[in-house]
Amino acid sequence: MKDDGIKIEQRLQNMKNFYVKAADLIDKLPDAVPEKTRVLLKDAILGDNELRKLIDGLDAHRPPRIFLIGRTGVGKSSLINALCGTYVASVNDTHSCTKSANVYKCMDGDRVLMEICDTRGIAESQSLDSTISAEDQLINQINEFSPDVAILMLNCAHRDDVDADVRFLKTLARSYAEINNIRLPIVVVINKCDEMNPTRFKLAMEYPQSKIAKIEEVVQYYKGIIIRNGLKIDNIIAVSSLIDWCLPDGTPIGVEEIDKLPLHDIKDIQIGFDGRYHIEELLDLLEDAIQDFEAQMGLRMAARLTEVVHRVAKHLIKIFAGIAGIVAVTPIPFSDIYVLLLLQAVLVSLIASLSGRKISIETALEFVISMGGIGLAGSVFRIIAQQGTKLINLIWPGAGSAVSSGVAFLGTSAIGNAATAYFIDDLGFEEAKKKFEEEHAKKKA
Numbered sequence: 001m002k003d004d005g006i007k008i009e010q011r012l013q014n015m016k017n018f019y020v021k022a023a024d025l026i027d028k029l030p031d032a033v034p035e036k037t038r039v040l041l042k043d044a045i046l047g048d049n050e051l052r053k054l055i056d057g058l059d060a061h062r063p064p065r066i067f068l069i070g071r072t073g074v075g076k077s078s079l080i081n082a083l084c085g086t087y088v089a090s091v092n093d094t095h096s097c098t099k100s101a102n103v104y105k106c107m108d109g110d111r112v113l114m115e116i117c118d119t120r121g122i123a124e125s126q127s128l129d130s131t132i133s134a135e136d137q138l139i140n141q142i143n144e145f146s147p148d149v150a151i152l153m154l155n156c157a158h159r160d161d162v163d164a165d166v167r168f169l170k171t172l173a174r175s176y177a178e179i180n181n182i183r184l185p186i187v188v189v190i191n192k193c194d195e196m197n198p199t200r201f202k203l204a205m206e207y208p209q210s211k212i213a214k215i216e217e218v219v220q221y222y223k224g225i226i227i228r229n230g231l232k233i234d235n236i237i238a239v240s241s242l243i244d245w246c247l248p249d250g251t252p253i254g255v256e257e258i259d260k261l262p263l264h265d266i267k268d269i270q271i272g273f274d275g276r277y278h279i280e281e282l283l284d285l286l287e288d289a290i291q292d293f294e295a296q297m298g299l300r301m302a303a304r305l306t307e308v309v310h311r312v313a314k315h316l317i318k319i320f321a322g323i324a325g326i327v328a329v330t331p332i333p334f335s336d337i338y339v340l341l342l343l344q345a346v347l348v349s350l351i352a353s354l355s356g357r358k359i360s361i362e363t364a365l366e367f368v369i370s371m372g373g374i375g376l377a378g379s380v381f382r383i384i385a386q387q388g389t390k391l392i393n394l395i396w397p398g399a400g401s402a403v404s405s406g407v408a409f410l411g412t413s414a415i416g417n418a419a420t421a422y423f424i425d426d427l428g429f430e431e432a433k434k435k436f437e438e439e440h441a442k443k444k445a
């Protein structure tokens with residue numbers, strides 16, 4: 001599931017239509033599925049609160065507004081890319097541009113990911129006219145922008161200006177609170193911690209203990225300055241925003257060159273080297289600091305869409321596996337195997353739709369059956385109806401002629417996870433099948 005702009009939009013659209021699709025799929029199931037099972041299925045999916053919350057969140061989100069403050073070159077633009085995991089084009093919002101603050105929208109295709117107000121430290125700011133100080137100008141700016149969260153960015157390796165920046169932010173935060181009657185959430189980000197000694201370790205998982213200890217020392221040192229100055233913050237974290245970019249063919253490309261590309265080419269830029277450190281943790285802190293639910297969801301959509309999709313898929317699997325377990329112990333006039341396979345097909349079809357794909361229930365059924373190593377051509381439905389009991393032993397070896405509740409539960413979650421691997425993680429069919437078989441072997445053991 002590559003995070004390109006068009007697919008994201010499509011995926012979001014599909015996910016928003018999720019309930020319509022789910023209800024429709026269930027209504028259109030062959031008559032062999034008893035009414036009782038349909039009702040069970042519908043109630044379980046449509047009435048599930050957690051699922052509802054996840055799906056509603058997809059609908060109710062807006063780009064979070066982030067007030068970024070930090071000196072030139074500290075890595076503000078890099079941090080935005082690191083958070084989004086893509087090279088985000090920035091589109092200037094010319095109305096609000098001043099010399100001391102620059103408001104722009106981070107775009108992914110046509111989608112606004114975040115709105116950023118990018119300001120320098122007070123020492124670097126200059127007033128445009130003499131009647132208003134640079135400081136007052138920034139205070140006006142932040143009030144007008146009304147951020148969900150402010151990030152103060154400091155450099156891990158250069159400690160010189162920290163005092164001044166902290167004092168400046170304190171002034172800003174105080175007047176923000178006075179005017180708006182709410183506290184400004186602040187997260188302090190100490191960037192470029194990959195540059196701490198030994199500098200040659202750039203991969204997060206290879207950081208030696210000595211490097212981590214040095215980074216922690218800086219965090220403590222900066223914390224001291226913040227406390228001494230009486231600045232109230234939500235959290236502080238050391239990160240690295242280091243990413244080297246490349247063209248689709250693997251040729252490295254610098255940010256200056258990327259910025260010269262037309263917007264639709266920027267979309268194709270890929271990560272060449274990923275030296276990010278603690279960015280996931282920072283996202284957690286930002287989510288905690290942002291109070292507005294829609295902005296919180298917006299941050300998730302911008303940075304963690306794949307994670308959100310996984311969460312929905314996982315939850316679906318849980319619901320379906322539970323129902324499969326119930327179906328298996330409910331005597332059904334037709335073949336319970338047939339019903340189970342259909343249940344799994346609905347699950348597969350819904351998971352596919354989360355990835356932005358539309359697949360029919362027949363195709364989903366073929367996916368389920370081929371997980372068991374059976375290639376079926378023609379009318380899958382008919383064949384299953386005729387061969388149900390024989391098929392079952394191929395899909396879940398040793399199930400016998402009846403499927404126990406446990407087998408139905410485990411088999412359904414294994415199918416769901418295989419579908420997640422195939423449709424959402426874009427692993428090949430063989431890989432997905434291997435996962436399915438491994439999970440089965442593990443659970444049987």
Ligand SMILES: Nc1nc2c(ncn2[C@@H]2O[C@H](COP(=O)(O)OP(=O)(O)OP(=O)(O)O)[C@@H](O)[C@H]2O)c(=O)[nH]1
Pocket residue numbers: 070071072073074075076077078079191192193194195239240241242
């Ligand atoms: N090693 C390393 N380099 C970084 C990191 N973050 C940013 N850089 C580099 O630092 C330089 C400045 O980064 P920018 O993101 O442009 O900094 P900025 O704060 O947006 O700068 P202005 O827009 O001028 O205010 C670039 O060469 C980045 O590649 C990091 O975490 N580690």
Ligand SMILES: [Mg+2]
Pocket residue numbers: 076077078118
């Ligand atoms: Mg910048």
